[in-house]
């Protein structure tokens with residue numbers, strides 16, 4: 424299965440990347456075509472529940488494929504695994520009616536979803552400051568107002584999960600809830616696109632007195648941070664797996680270039696400083712992979728994986744940035760130009776160090792958790 428996913432991504436998805444990256448109607452048509460082919464090859468929605476039309480692979484098995492699938496940023500969308508986080512969250516925490524209405528269309532790819540937690544002018548690392556508000560009317564309907572940004576895929580999604588304050592004041596540690604909002608609801612609009620180092624896909628959105636039914640609360644009132652915590656642990660680990668696939672791709676490009684190009688003194692591969700790039704990149708890849716799979720194993724077993732996810736996230740983000748940077752260096756100017764995927768792989772590595780929590784957040788929370796084990800009382804090493 425892993426080989427089949429790998430082949431599909433290399434031969435079908437990667438050649439379409441220039442069209443998919445450009446966005447707009449041609450990208451939508453190319454993606455639709457890839458999805459048809461993924462279904463024909465029996466590779467559709469592999470980690471999603473079988474009873475909803477997915478492949479039913481448990482997370483621990485899917486983890487072996489996610490690296491191959493994620494070698495292209497478009498792999499998860501083309502192969503139907505992109506809604507894994509939302510489907511998992513809604514299956515666990517949404518009301519019966521919400522599950523019946525939205526889960527099957529999400530798995531089939533007929534609708535798409537996105538997640539809006541981060542807000543302009545509010546540090547994303549401090550969700551207690553969330554300013555978006557939701558209030559319940561006498562008929563149970565929720566009325567939501569606020570602004571979110573860097574909401575990935577908001578312009579093409581039919582559903583957005585919004586973190587909002589349902590009680591208390593900004594700064595309070597209680598009172599945050601998640602609400603599922605159909606993007607066609609009156610009062611919700613995309614304010615602008617936010618290109619990230621030139622790439623499309625991120626948006627700022629505004630909610631102005633948007634109304635959703637009472638049962639669109641996800642996980643109960645005041646439970647946003649518990650639900651988001653589970654979602655982020657799974658999401659960060661998934662991203663790490665995909666970054667491993669992207670780093671492997673950059674590594675292959677670097678080694679191919681080193682072997683095939685050179686000057687009057689022989690191939691680049693003969694230069695020790697190029698060999699240093701190759702060694703350091705391989706070391707980063709090989710030392711990161713076990714950390715990521717340690718986090719996968721704990722999540723699959725339903726155990727506390729906070730330390731392992733934090734270590735994996737920082738290591739994988741740094742590793743992708745380092746490997747892509749070395750590959751660019753070995754290519755010279757060609758590595759910065761439009762003829763290879765290296766600029767986009769480097770962009771992934773750079774953004775990886777910020778999205779889903781910046782490095783600093785993970786470093787401090789892992790270190791604090793480990794240090795607590797060295798306080799007064801018995802020592803519990805990290």
Ligand SMILES: Cc1cc2nc3c(=O)[nH]c(=O)nc-3n(C[C@H](O)[C@H](O)[C@H](O)COP(=O)(O)OP(=O)(O)OC[C@H]3O[C@@H](n4cnc5c(N)ncnc54)[C@H](O)[C@@H]3O)c2cc1C
Pocket residue numbers: 537538539540541545546547548549572573574575619625774777778779780781783784787
């Ligand atoms: C490509 C991309 C896609 C994204 N997709 C989504 C999405 O779909 N939905 C969504 O809700 N959000 C999304 N985000 C937002 C992302 O999750 C936030 O950017 C991230 O959590 C950091 O929040 P912030 O940008 O507000 O940074 P801030 O919280 O303002 O932090 C800024 C900087 O301050 C420093 N800092 C912060 N906390 C600490 C600390 N504890 N110790 C030391 N230094 C610290 C760090 O240097 C940090 O980079 C996306 C971002 C990117 C770049």
